[in-house]
Amino acid sequence: IMGRQIHVALGVAIDPAHGVIPAEFPVLHGLNPILAIPSSLTHFNLYPTIIGMVSILIMIVWPMLTMVAKFVPAPLVAAIVGVILGIAFNLGRLDPKLLLDLPEGGLLGGFTSPDFSKIFTGGSIRWIIAYVFVASLESLLTAAAIDKLDPYKRRSNMNREFLGKGAGNLLSSLVGGLPMIAEVVRSSANIFNGAKTRWSNFFHGVFMLLFVGLLPGALEMIPLAALAGILVVVGFRLAHPRQFVHALHIGKEELLFMLATTIIVVAEDLLVGVVSGVLIGLVTAVVRGTPLGNLFRPAMEVSEDTSTGTIVVKFRRALGFGNFVGVRGQLDKIPPGKAVVLDFGECHFVDHTVVERLEDWEAEYVREGGRVERRGLDHLRHATHQPVSALVKSA
Structure with missing residues (x-):
């Protein structure tokens, strides 16, 4: 976000079809937007730069x-001052x-009728598959990221998220619209400006429709420089240096995953970056001794003590992000209001990831009236001083 928008904030077009771009970077793709920043700094356009810098200043102050x-959010002020x-x-x-x-x-000028004659061609199928995977993945990642930002610690319903996006994209495509995804910049901007419910997203769409139509x-x-200034600040907040410091405190491996994923996302795209990060994580899990059969299938047993009614969840071998979906599925089957023992013996x-997700599940379960106890942790220790760092065997 920041790498591309800083050029717009400086009044330097990053699209070859729309004017000046740094000559040494004729195609601003991958890492080129970042590498081209020094060139844009020396070729800035004065008036757009003033507007962009004022927009950034407003977003900060x-x-x-x-x-x-x-009562008046910073992006609105930045846009008005920009005008x-x-x-x-x-x-x-x-x-x-x-x-x-x-x-x-x-508004009506943007409507076009779809051409279904090419729907089964190779190029069409390739883009359909790409949009399905990229849009689905980005929507899931955005929902997960926004869940962490939510001050009320609510969980998104991913099934409803997919259903809504599918229905919306179907209708959008019938009038020549672009695919819709859950977008982290707009969602986080909503939260940063006090949004608390889905109505914020609804009114965002309504106001956009009214402005475009009327x-x-x-x-x-x-x-454009005013909008770019807003996006630069929002992007910086999402990729704040303290996030990388926090990852280092959790463990060097977490920092490695974060840096590798970030670099590959910027150099290639979101899908390639996330897949690469997942592969690095899986290789690390195997190196740590996770059996291949345990990478995606958790070794766990859920039973009930008939005399006390206590639910005992016994974990075996290794718990990683790859098999946590199965873990969460089993935990979600536990009736509310029970006494639950998580046994790591x-x-x-x-x-x-699992340490953090288990804490989230435990907090949710306790809020619903249940009790959770952890046992069998004597032979495990946290990899760092952070309470959410990985649990490894004590030396």
């Missing part, structure tokens, strides 16, 4: 004005490409 920021500066600098005459551009003909001219007055390794 405005939330500190707690009484005002509670005012754009008018003052006469950006529309200087270069219309520096302003937001909507399709000709307004006030397209107002939207086309917004400088025959387990030799529990990775960070």
Whole structure:
């Protein structure tokens, strides 16, 4: 996000079809947007740069004005100030490409009829599969990330998420619309600005529809640099350096996963990056002694003590992110309000992801009136001083 948007905030187009781009980076793909930043800094466009920097400053300072920021979100202020500066600098005459551009003909002008004649061609099938996997994966990752940001610690219903996206994409495609996904920038921006329910997303869509349908001219007055400044700050918050420091505190392996995934996502794309991160994690699990048959299938047993009604969950071998889906499935079958014992006596390794997810499940179960106790941890220790770091065998 930051790597591409910083160029727009500086008034340097990153699309070869839309003007100036750094000559040494004719195609800004992969790591090139980041490598091209020094060149853009030396070729910046003065007025858009001023607007972009003011937008960034507003995004940083405005939330500190707690009484005002509670009612007027920083992105709205940045957009309005951007419009005012754009008018003052006469950006529309200087270069219309520096302003937001909507399709000709307004809202209805963007509608097109689908061409089903090519649906079974190789190129079409390839893109259909790519969109299915990328959109599904990004929606899942976004939902998981937003669950962590949710101040109420609620869990997204992934089945409903998929159903909603599928229905929405079907309708969108029938009028020539782009695929829809759960998007981490907009979702996190909602939370950062006080959103608490799904209504925030609903009203976001309603207001966009109203503006595009009724006030397209107002939207086309917004400088791209102002929007880019907003995205730069939101992107920085999502990839704040303290996130990497936190990963290091959890363990060197976690930092390795994070760095590798981040670099590959930027260099290639989201799908390749996540798959690479998963493969690195699986290889690490095998190196730590996880049997191949245990990578995706947990070795666990759930039983009930008939005399006390206590549910005993006995884990064996290793627990990792690859087999946690099975673990969570078994835990979710436990009736609410029970006394549950998690027994790790025959387990030799529990990775960070499972430690964290088990804590989440335990907190949810206790909130619903249950009790959870952990046993058999004497032979295990945390890999670092962090309480959510991996559990490994004591030396």
